Amino acid sequence: MTLLMNRRHLLVGAAAGTALLASPAILRAQAGPIRIGTLTPLTGSGGLYGPVMANVVKAVADEVNAAGGLLGRQIQVISEDDQTNAEAGVRAARKLIDVDKVNAIMGTWASAVTTAVAPLCWENKVFLFTVSGADSITQLPHNGWLVRTQPNTTLQGRKFAEFCLEVSGGKRAFFMMPQTPFTQSTFNNFKIAYDKAGGATELLIYDDKKPSLRTEVDQAMRYNPDCIFVGGYLTDTTVLMRDLFRAGFKGRIVGPGYSINQKLVDAVGQPEATEGAYGMLPSPQEGSSGWKKVAELTRQASPDPFSCQIFDHVNLALMAMAQAKDASGQAIRDNVRKVSQGGGDRVDTAVDGIKAIAAGKKVDYDGASGPCDFTELGDISDVKFRYEQVKAGKMTLVRIA
Amino acid sequence: MVNYIIFILVVAGVYALLAQSLTLSWGLAGLVNLGLVGFFAIGAYASAMTTKWGGWPIPLGLLAAVLLGLATGFLVTVSTLRLRDDYLAIVTLGFAEVVRLVASNEVWLTGGTDGIAGVPAIIPRAWGPNYHLTMLAIVSALAIGTCLLVNHLAKSPWGRALRAVREDQVVAAVAGKPVVVLKAQAFSIAAAIAALAGAIYGHYTSYVAPDIYQPLITIYVFLAVTAGGVGRPVGAFVGAYLLIGFLELTRFMAEVVPGISPVQAAATREIMVGLALILLLRLKPNGLMPEKNQKSPAGTFPTGASR
Amino acid sequence: MFWSIIQALLNGLVSGTILAVPAIGFTAIFAVLRYPNFAIGSLATIGAYAGWFANVRLGWPLEASFGLAFTGAGIAALAAEWLAVRPLEKTGALMMAICSLAVGIVLENMVRFGFGNEPRGFNVPLMRDIRLGDLRISPQQIENFAVALGLMALLWAALNFTRMGRAMRATADNPDLAKLKGVQPATVAAITVLVGGGLAGIGGMLVALDTAADPLTGFRLILSVFAAAVLGGLGSIPGAVLGALIIGMAEELTVLLLAPNYRTAIGFAVILIVLSIRPSGLFGEKSS
Numbered sequence: 001m002t003l004l005m006n007r008r009h010l011l012v013g014a015a016a017g018t019a020l021l022a023s024p025a026i027l028r029a030q031a032g033p034i035r036i037g038t039l040t041p042l043t044g045s046g047g048l049y050g051p052v053m054a055n056v057v058k059a060v061a062d063e064v065n066a067a068g069g070l071l072g073r074q075i076q077v078i079s080e081d082d083q084t085n086a087e088a089g090v091r092a093a094r095k096l097i098d099v100d101k102v103n104a105i106m107g108t109w110a111s112a113v114t115t116a117v118a119p120l121c122w123e124n125k126v127f128l129f130t131v132s133g134a135d136s137i138t139q140l141p142h143n144g145w146l147v148r149t150q151p152n153t154t155l156q157g158r159k160f161a162e163f164c165l166e167v168s169g170g171k172r173a174f175f176m177m178p179q180t181p182f183t184q185s186t187f188n189n190f191k192i193a194y195d196k197a198g199g200a201t202e203l204l205i206y207d208d209k210k211p212s213l214r215t216e217v218d219q220a221m222r223y224n225p226d227c228i229f230v231g232g233y234l235t236d237t238t239v240l241m242r243d244l245f246r247a248g249f250k251g252r253i254v255g256p257g258y259s260i261n262q263k264l265v266d267a268v269g270q271p272e273a274t275e276g277a278y279g280m281l282p283s284p285q286e287g288s289s290g291w292k293k294v295a296e297l298t299r300q301a302s303p304d305p306f307s308c309q310i311f312d313h314v315n316l317a318l319m320a321m322a323q324a325k326d327a328s329g330q331a332i333r334d335n336v337r338k339v340s341q342g343g344g345d346r347v348d349t350a351v352d353g354i355k356a357i358a359a360g361k362k363v364d365y366d367g368a369s370g371p372c373d374f375t376e377l378g379d380i381s382d383v384k385f386r387y388e389q390v391k392a393g394k395m396t397l398v399r400i401a
Numbered sequence: 402m403v404n405y406i407i408f409i410l411v412v413a414g415v416y417a418l419l420a421q422s423l424t425l426s427w428g429l430a431g432l433v434n435l436g437l438v439g440f441f442a443i444g445a446y447a448s449a450m451t452t453k454w455g456g457w458p459i460p461l462g463l464l465a466a467v468l469l470g471l472a473t474g475f476l477v478t479v480s481t482l483r484l485r486d487d488y489l490a491i492v493t494l495g496f497a498e499v500v501r502l503v504a505s506n507e508v509w510l511t512g513g514t515d516g517i518a519g520v521p522a523i524i525p526r527a528w529g530p531n532y533h534l535t536m537l538a539i540v541s542a543l544a545i546g547t548c549l550l551v552n553h554l555a556k557s558p559w560g561r562a563l564r565a566v567r568e569d570q571v572v573a574a575v576a577g578k579p580v581v582v583l584k585a586q587a588f589s590i591a592a593a594i595a596a597l598a599g600a601i602y603g604h605y606t607s608y609v610a611p612d613i614y615q616p617l618i619t620i621y622v623f624l625a626v627t628a629g630g631v632g633r634p635v636g637a638f639v640g641a642y643l644l645i646g647f648l649e650l651t652r653f654m655a656e657v658v659p660g661i662s663p664v665q666a667a668a669t670r671e672i673m674v675g676l677a678l679i680l681l682l683r684l685k686p687n688g689l690m691p692e693k694n695q696k697s698p699a700g701t702f703p704t705g706a707s708r
Numbered sequence: 709m710f711w712s713i714i715q716a717l718l719n720g721l722v723s724g725t726i727l728a729v730p731a732i733g734f735t736a737i738f739a740v741l742r743y744p745n746f747a748i749g750s751l752a753t754i755g756a757y758a759g760w761f762a763n764v765r766l767g768w769p770l771e772a773s774f775g776l777a778f779t780g781a782g783i784a785a786l787a788a789e790w791l792a793v794r795p796l797e798k799t800g801a802l803m804m805a806i807c808s809l810a811v812g813i814v815l816e817n818m819v820r821f822g823f824g825n826e827p828r829g830f831n832v833p834l835m836r837d838i839r840l841g842d843l844r845i846s847p848q849q850i851e852n853f854a855v856a857l858g859l860m861a862l863l864w865a866a867l868n869f870t871r872m873g874r875a876m877r878a879t880a881d882n883p884d885l886a887k888l889k890g891v892q893p894a895t896v897a898a899i900t901v902l903v904g905g906g907l908a909g910i911g912g913m914l915v916a917l918d919t920a921a922d923p924l925t926g927f928r929l930i931l932s933v934f935a936a937a938v939l940g941g942l943g944s945i946p947g948a949v950l951g952a953l954i955i956g957m958a959e960e961l962t963v964l965l966l967a968p969n970y971r972t973a974i975g976f977a978v979i980l981i982v983l984s985i986r987p988s989g990l991f992g993e994k995s996s
Contacts, residue, residue, distance in 0.1 A: 433802065480980060480984065481980075481983075483983075483984070483987040484983055484987050485987070485988065486802075487738075487744055487801075487805075487942055488938055488942065488983060488987070488988070488989070490744070490805075491744070491934045491935070491937075491938045491979075492938070492976065492979060492980065492983065494931070494934065495931065495934075495935065495973075495975070495976030495979065496976070498931060498972055498973065498976070499972075499973045499976055502969070502970060502972065502973045503973075505969075506967070506969050506970070620809060620813075623806055623809070624806075624810075627803070627806055664820065664824055664825060665820075665821050667820075668817040668818070668820040668821040669817075669821065671813055671814075671816075671817040672813075672814050672817045672818065672821070674810075674813060675810040675811065675812075675813035675814035675817070676810075676814060678806075678807070678810040679792045679807060679810050679811065679814070682792075682796055682799075682803060682806070682807050682810075683792075683795055683796070686796060686798075686799040686803060687799070
């Protein structure tokens, strides 16, 4: 292993040296930093997730810059706020595209913002990476100008259901979620899996602005479920978990990793109220260092899935540019799949990937949110899930499958 | 940079239309419409649904938006006619929220939270930069035209009657003015203008979804009108451009503040927006272009009744 | 079904009582200063953070934390009133209302600047509900209920039996007459804003106790607060209480009988119905 590493380093060094010697003209011509943009919610209802996401991208760029940059240039990250609002988001995207001349925008969160911003991106040859959940996004006529790291609802709904069936050991699940562009389709896929297993399930769409969800919980309890799926975001899930605890719900609670996580445990306060709840998030294979890397960058023992996904966005963008030896949006569009899939040296950070590419190797990125292999439409083709459970007030890994 | 400025000017044009709507209902008639964004949404949906799903030509879609705006505006006035202005403000605020809830939850009708993507453009998007330039011309012409229209209305006998109602509806009624009819007319036309703005914005950005229509937009339009001058159409027009210009400027101002995180930069931007309005109200309480020779409408809001 | 309706009404009674606290604050400021203070949501947020700071960072017990929530939000309200809103008195109530909107934006983002967007949970033990036959009630909510009721009783006593309280009521009824009787309008206004803002702060903390404090705590609350105050009649304290209870119960019944996702909408449906019969709300002043 050590020998291999040394050899690789040697090779990379040599390659970088020759590259520098060979192309001074190009370097001079392209002076100035390579600019990438983040468009995450820093205010408004998504404001809980966006700031960490922006910081992750900055941290990755810093590491790449410290390791010598990309194509002889430094990376500059410009972070704008979409205010969790499509009108403000479109203005911010315009600024990123026309004023900052970014070649990629990453991290759009709300589906409405992504759908509104996407046409601007493809019209201006700027590549878009998104974490939005609506299935409709990859069906836009984007012609290859966007990829989405959030698994689609067919995959998620089925996986959620299979896990609920498994941990509850029963056949009745109650599905509670606020109205989002992926609520109905996630539930439909959830129901298909429950029906197939001979079980029963019911959907309740609640208002996520309310400080108490007691009557909603009463409705859930009357259904007599052995498992409740809580599909909201952190703030409303906090309310829901408290009210489920008060009502004395004894069954299993399962939810997505962006709401069932350490922050939830801390926000709810009382350890027993969240004890035993399961969170699931898209994940790379066990032992992948990408996930640990994000945990380090965000200083969270168990980072949220959106931070993991944007970590993959920035790494993929940088490696695609390295692969093309060109820092344009077109280069990212044409090369993102060349570095994300198709075999080759497994890499999990842009720093390693850029070195390997410079050494003339084919790379296959394995990210923090999964293997990051994309279909033609821009959806991820397959992903494992990381199953975690709150044990003694800490998120504990159950398994990755 | 040029494309960015063109885009911002188009958005500002849409806000200028909204500002005209507010000038008519609030500035001239004294009806505080905190549900402006609801009418904006209704217009956007009417035109997007008829043109995208119904295959109607775009002019018909815009007409549908205007008519539906008129109709809902009329409906809202009828159900709130007897309310005092401060009550009206809060009821209309609720109206906008109900519009957003219906658009989110009635999937069969509106497509739900997914919204309607790929709303047809007024002119071919394939024109590239020329598309945006032409849209700028169209939107600016509409905004200027509406501004002139509202200005004309304000100076007409109808506008004077409206202002009389605004100043004191009891006196106006005694003087034989049809108070109820005047209010309903002003509010409905204002709603139609907001609906037209929504339709144009939907066609321009090609996307309509419930989450776009948040109260924030109403607040911005109030800021624009207050900054420009309440009751003066030209003031509201200028105010809209100033507002969007300032909103964008804060982006660049927040960038130069050293040592703050992105979320602090975002918070700083919004603080600047709020402070700017507070300062403006203090230094120029009647806006940059106050209404000429008219008593400010503000004095009539809530009730002087009990004083 | 019968018991589920009773249970929903009980839930609504509790949530309505909590809603009543900031609604009283909003309506009291309106009664004396004659403008709707749209910063009430941000004041609730400030109260939630002040309470959280006292409870979690300083380790104070809840009772003392409520004190800081009241003081923090009250002082913020007073500062905003003096620095931003008061100077506009001559330009009319609507300008003051719009100014309060701007104040709200500034306050919310000051909180965001200082604390970020992460939710901050309180250090309160969570208790299981007490069951009474088919009904259940949470001890915590009984406590919150008691706090809210106690505050209302205190306020009622203060308004009726103290000199300042009587001055406040006199000013609300007829400012000119009150001035003739020697009431200092500036002092009355200042105290009203302090108390009104403070009540909003306590309301924010009550809500945050059950959720968590974050920069949007107040924003999520305001639509219901406005609905409650308007329903009861702007400027009427008993009206705000009754309005809050009705809104609270109507919302819970919506979950049970209509659709949970229309909870917010139903409040406004109720308002429209009530206002079409009584245009000034349940206890509002007669309209002009």
